[in-house]
Amino acid sequence: MQFKEIIGQQEVKLRLINSVTENRVSHAQLFLGPEGSGSLALAVAYAQYLSCEDKQPDDSCGVCSSCRKYHKLMHPDLHFSYPFFAKHKDDNALTFIEQWRQAFTANPYLNLDIWRGYLDAENKQANINIAECHQIIKKLSFKPFESVYKILILWLPEYLDKEGNALLKVIEEPQPNTLFLLVAQNQDQILNTILSRTQLVKIPCLNFEDIKTEMLTRHHQTETAASEIAYLANGNMTEALAMLQQDTKSYHELFVQWLRLCVSNKGLEVLSFVDQAAKMGRENQKNFIRYGISFLRECCLLRAGAERIVKLPEHEMEIAKKMSGVINLSMGQAVIAELETAHYHIERNANPKILFLDVSLQIIKILHLKIVPQGNHYIPN
Structure with missing residues (x-):
């Protein structure tokens, strides 16, 4: 995903790009934004920009080998972790990676309810279990395979229970060129031990004009319908897209x-x-x-x-x-x-x-x- 595909958030995009050009990339960052703000999409675009082989002044090139792999979410140095509904105690994020790629590709502004629809959730509670924590430690113990950075994007760390303390050492003292990008909505629900080890990237909700323009240009809504959707969405692109259905x-x-x-x-x-x-x-x-x-x-x-x-x-x-x-x-x-x-x-x-x-x-x-x-x-x- 490229920055240009993400709605609004120009100031955040510029700040992320500057952190790369000025060589100020923190090894553990928390992308904190409300639902529908595009925080997950920004984390993926940022990771793609970091790994791009031909960086442009304002975005990744989109055509190099690394960008093509990122487009399919199949780069060997890109890893995801997210809440899931485990059927067995040994289940981890890799068990559901195909569903994850499908869900994110269909809607980068997905929320937990949308994600649930891609899984056989039944009445189970979503969480990031200890097996997934061990899998993260294992994956990040190796050097990058072909990129400068090995990157883990952890979506909704709020669903890390006390088992998340198992990640403290690898977050605080990672292998060289290993990055953690945590994407969260509720700061108060994140383990303080993890929160204190990350650099905060605040992402605001989208403004009225950004959502209205998106409804007009990409989704071909009338002026009245676009205004009403943007008004009702209240800065939440996930809600705006749901209203189209x-x-x-x-x-x-x-x-x-x-x-x-x-x-x-x-x-x-x-x-x-x-x-x-x-x-x-x-x-x-x-x-x-x-x-x-x-x-x-x-x-x-x-x-x-x-x-x-x-x-x-x-x-x-x-x-x-x-x-x-x-x-x-x-x-x-x-x-x-x-x-x-x-x-x-x-x-x-x-x-x-x-x-x-x-x-x-x-x-x-x-x-x-x-x-x-x-x-x-x-x-x-």
């Missing part, structure tokens, strides 16, 4: 219609909406609720006078301004809390008809009857 109809009009029905307390029409929402399918229901939460937060920002940081398409901005004149901060916070609870229950397979009816009644109570639950942080204004 779902119903692409706009959630904006449907959500605004729902709010208007609740504000005016139109009972029969609310019931009609409930029937419609119940048939949307679980993933679309989750995205619809997520959109509603994001939209109401923007309305609250408008109400608070923070228009400059609101990120809504122009046609949605006009509606949000009108809504912010009707919904005060306490109401907005209360409705958001109801939607967050609904999202939680949808993920746990709640009956959608009962759920949307209940949420509708709660929103009617807040917006029509103006009964706001106690405990809100804002005074109605």
Whole structure:
């Protein structure tokens, strides 16, 4: 994988390239970024750049022998470790290497749920077991085979239990020209003994424009659809790609219609909406609720006078301004809390008809009857 194939993250790419050109390559680095930020793809592109036989000023060449092997994830000096669902105590990452290559090639922004789909996971818990730790030590005890560096990319070190302490010596005192690239999402879940031995590379979530541009250029979405996907994804490219597989109809009009029905307390029409929402399918229901939460937060920002940081398409901005004149901060916070609870229950397979009816009644109570639950942080204004 080359840097140019990765969406956004220009500052991180430049910093990684400079570390190579200035000969400041740390032997153990932690690529820390939220899901969908491209941290795993950046680690692979960085490894390819380090091993490239004809480095360009801003990327690997993509055509040398090393780059061609990296493209297939089959370079003899590139090793991967990742959580898996062991069937036998001796299983290690090599047991699932073909599935791993297939998963990463199909989607470099994969998460654990996507990875699970490539394996016979059943109800097993993912982890990186002691057999894999021993395998890592064995693989890295040898010198590089044909490249300058031997590189291990360890995805989600959060799934290393106390067995991960077996890696401390090889991380702290590796063989010459051996690199560890750890790719993580939650710093707090990584063993402190490992964390203290790595150099941190922080990777931010993607911005709205990067995801929107990707949706427009590579996935041929309309301007409206691209804006909505980028807005809902909230910097997470994994979520954005998942939305492409779902119903692409706009959630904006449907959500605004729902709010208007609740504000005016139109009972029969609310019931009609409930029937419609119940048939949307679980993933679309989750995205619809997520959109509603994001939209109401923007309305609250408008109400608070923070228009400059609101990120809504122009046609949605006009509606949000009108809504912010009707919904005060306490109401907005209360409705958001109801939607967050609904999202939680949808993920746990709640009956959608009962759920949307209940949420509708709660929103009617807040917006029509103006009964706001106690405990809100804002005074109605």
